[in-house]
Amino acid sequence: MKGILKLGFKLLVNDKAKFSALLLGITFAVYLMMFVTSMFFGVLNHASANIINVGSTIWVMDPYVQSVSNSVGMPDYVLDAVRSMQGVKYAVPLYSGGALVKLADGNYQAVTVVGLDDTSLLGRPALLEGKIEDIYAQSGFIVVRDAEFSKLENPHIGSEFELNDNRAVVVGIAQVATSGLYGVPTLYTTYERAIQYIPNPRYTISYVLVEPRSMDDIPRIKQQVEQLGYRARTKEEFMKRTEDFFIYQTGGGTNILIMTAISFIIGLSISGQTFYTFILENLERFGALKAIGIKSRDLVGMILFQATFTALTGYGMGVGACVLLIWLAKLRLPSYAAMLTYSSLLIGFVMVAIIAAISSYVGIRKVLQIDPFTIFRG
Amino acid sequence: MTHVAIQAKGLEKWFGEGEAKTTALKDVELKAYFGEMLYIVGPSGSGKTTLLSVLSGVLKPNAGSVLVEDIDIWKLDADKLADLRLNKIGFVFQDFHLFPRLTTAENAAIPLILKKKDWDESVREAINYLDIVGLKGRADLAPVKLSGGEQQRVAIARAMVSKPDILIMDEPTASLDGDTGNSILSFVHKNVLNANRCIVVVTHDNRIYEFATRILHMEDGRLTATEKGAASGTENGAPFGAEKSTT
Numbered sequence: 193m194k195g196i197l198k199l200g201f202k203l204l205v206n207d208k209a210k211f212s213a214l215l216l217g218i219t220f221a222v223y224l225m226m227f228v229t230s231m232f233f234g235v236l237n238h239a240s241a242n243i244i245n246v247g248s249t250i251w252v253m254d255p256y257v258q259s260v261s262n263s264v265g266m267p268d269y270v271l272d273a274v275r276s277m278q279g280v281k282y283a284v285p286l287y288s289g290g291a292l293v294k295l296a297d298g299n300y301q302a303v304t305v306v307g308l309d310d311t312s313l314l315g316r317p318a319l320l321e322g323k324i325e326d327i328y329a330q331s332g333f334i335v336v337r338d339a340e341f342s343k344l345e346n347p348h349i350g351s352e353f354e355l356n357d358n359r360a361v362v363v364g365i366a367q368v369a370t371s372g373l374y375g376v377p378t379l380y381t382t383y384e385r386a387i388q389y390i391p392n393p394r395y396t397i398s399y400v401l402v403e404p405r406s407m408d409d410i411p412r413i414k415q416q417v418e419q420l421g422y423r424a425r426t427k428e429e430f431m432k433r434t435e436d437f438f439i440y441q442t443g444g445g446t447n448i449l450i451m452t453a454i455s456f457i458i459g460l461s462i463s464g465q466t467f468y469t470f471i472l473e474n475l476e477r478f479g480a481l482k483a484i485g486i487k488s489r490d491l492v493g494m495i496l497f498q499a500t501f502t503a504l505t506g507y508g509m510g511v512g513a514c515v516l517l518i519w520l521a522k523l524r525l526p527s528y529a530a531m532l533t534y535s536s537l538l539i540g541f542v543m544v545a546i547i548a549a550i551s552s553y554v555g556i557r558k559v560l561q562i563d564p565f566t567i568f569r570g
Numbered sequence: 571m572t573h574v575a576i577q578a579k580g581l582e583k584w585f586g587e588g589e590a591k592t593t594a595l596k597d598v599e600l601k602a603y604f605g606e607m608l609y610i611v612g613p614s615g616s617g618k619t620t621l622l623s624v625l626s627g628v629l630k631p632n633a634g635s636v637l638v639e640d641i642d643i644w645k646l647d648a649d650k651l652a653d654l655r656l657n658k659i660g661f662v663f664q665d666f667h668l669f670p671r672l673t674t675a676e677n678a679a680i681p682l683i684l685k686k687k688d689w690d691e692s693v694r695e696a697i698n699y700l701d702i703v704g705l706k707g708r709a710d711l712a713p714v715k716l717s718g719g720e721q722q723r724v725a726i727a728r729a730m731v732s733k734p735d736i737l738i739m740d741e742p743t744a745s746l747d748g749d750t751g752n753s754i755l756s757f758v759h760k761n762v763l764n765a766n767r768c769i770v771v772v773t774h775d776n777r778i779y780e781f782a783t784r785i786l787h788m789e790d791g792r793l794t795a796t797e798k799g800a801a802s803g804t805e806n807g808a809p810f811g812a813e814k815s816t817t
Contacts (some may be wrong), residue, residue, distance in 0.1 A: 194690065197682040199672075206671035429630050480667035483628050485656025486684050487649055565629040567663055568619045 193331030200494035213466045214502045221459020222510020228451040229536035234529035238373035240431040245368040248401035255423045259434040262272030264318035265395030277416045279409025287386040288398040294354035302376045307386025322364030332363040336378040338371035339526040358389045464551045471555040483564035507544045575768035576602040581634035594620040605765040612788035618772040626738045639650040660729030664741035666721045668713040673815040675709035681732040699727040719750035755781045
């Protein structure tokens with residue numbers, strides 16, 4: 193079989209024009225599929241940035257919250273009620289909202305402000321510069337050093353700016369696991385300062401962060417929160433809820449589906465057509481092989497090998513091209529929202545497998561149909 | 571002593587049904603012997619190619635049987651029949667059917683590769699056969715770089731490389747000029763034909779009749795006449811007769 197596969201390999205790769213067209217078709221299709229899905233997964237990941245960075249086990253929220261960036265304020269009694277629930281180890285408030293910062297040069301810059309519980313500072317970021325206790329200093333804010341950092345004129349400890357006509361002082365520079373989706377800088381301060389500096393509706397608690405006594409307590413906590421008229425979600429559930437919002441309620445998911453389908457059709461059209469032409473051009477010779485004495489299963493094996501080899505090579509090149517482009521993009525835009533995940537790799541692989549299967553099926557059908565007698569008839 | 575290589579009994583073959591039915595072979599009986607170069611000749615449409623295809627296990631007859639070295643080939647399953655063709659029969663096609671993307675040596679090595687022999691070893695053996703057919707030094711060329719006669723020699727090397735007992739040649743000179751055709755058949759007669767090999771040639775090229783040991787004439791699907799070829803009685807001479815002509 194090894195020799196027959198080598199024969200198939202040589203027949204395939206020695207036809208440089210067709211092999212290049214086949215590879216190009218599959219590579220392009222894989223690249224498109226991977227890139228589109230990577231961008232989407234990147235967007236989903238960035239959309240859940242606050243959930244990832246704060247890292248609480250359970251998030252209590254208004255039932256109408258659709259994503260972490262669109263919180264609905266909750267009254268203070270929710271915090272007290274949650275704290276008194278069975279199975280809750282501790283619960284703290286979190287503020288998350290947007291604000292405008294007036295910079296030293298007079299320009300305004302939108303920011304995301306995260307207000308951490310004054311007592312515990314639960315969800316605080318890892319500091320690169322400064323001390324966490326300085327967050328309690330007058331007008332103290334911590335700036336996250338991410339791709340948006342420069343939008344605040346690359347501040348340092350001691351830098352000042354205005355936030356809603358209040359003086360703000362940078363007391364620390366921090367890093368977080370994931371930067372936000374909307375391309376604005378992130379500031380951390382205390383919960384009390386956040387609600388003091390930023391105009392708010394009547395209810396100010398965006399989320400209540402809960403640590404259960406044990407993982408077994410989570411269902412009970414969820415049930416009690418539900419009875420209170422609110423919703424408790426685990427970190428993973430909240431991320432999933434945010435992802436679902438972007439997939440199903442923003443049109444993003446549909447767009448990705450359409451783009452993936454188009455990529456698939458492009459790949460299938462180019463590679464299917466080229467592979468079929470390759471088979472047609474060699475059809476009489478395959479007929480000659482049948483007359484000489486090749487078995488049908490060997491012939492099928494040879495064609496499957498050709499399709500599989502092309503598909504896997506194209507898949508590798510497509511993934512490589514996607515990785516290269518994301519890498520190049522991230523050199524210029526560090527927070528570029530594209531992320532190659534196992535899911536997108538799997539989606540690409542399945543699509544390529546389908547392309548290879550359809551292409552080889554058409555080729556195999558044609559080859560098995562050819563009657564070696566036609567070779568004799570010339 | 572001569573042995574029967576191929577024996578056909580009561581072969582019938584038709585295509586289509588009803589009014590579209592065309593009968594290609596009618597009660598054909600023949601014997602081909604080892605050590606002979608048997609020509610099947612006749613006008614276009616007389617059924618020569620159909621007969622050759624049936625004899626070589628490529629086209630199944632509607633009636634009758636074909637024995638290759640006493641094996642009833644049309645009772646074999648598809649895999650065993652393919653094995654028989656691969657091991658016992660060498661094919662030389664009218665249009666050569668060489669793979670243009672393989673080298674000459676690789677083309678010639680195909681039967682060995684199909685027999686699952688090691689690739690390099692197969693190509694080495696094929697190169698030996700290319701030397702025999704006069705294509706020394708052409709092993710690495712693509713077939714398109716060769717002349718028609720040279721390509722036909724590659725096809726002969728391909729047919730011979732697996733050392734088959736029977737060589738089937740379908741219009742071997744149809745794509746060649748007269749001189750080249752003559753030299754090809756002369757080569758086959760001198761170098762390929764021997765007492766242990768049977769060569770069946772379908773042709774309507776009377777310029778190469780001189781190499782035949784025996785000539786069977788076909789017309790309208792029947793074997794109509796048998797004549798002793800010019801090459802009978804030579805060192806490769808084969809027995810004459812023994813088949814039934816249905817005129």
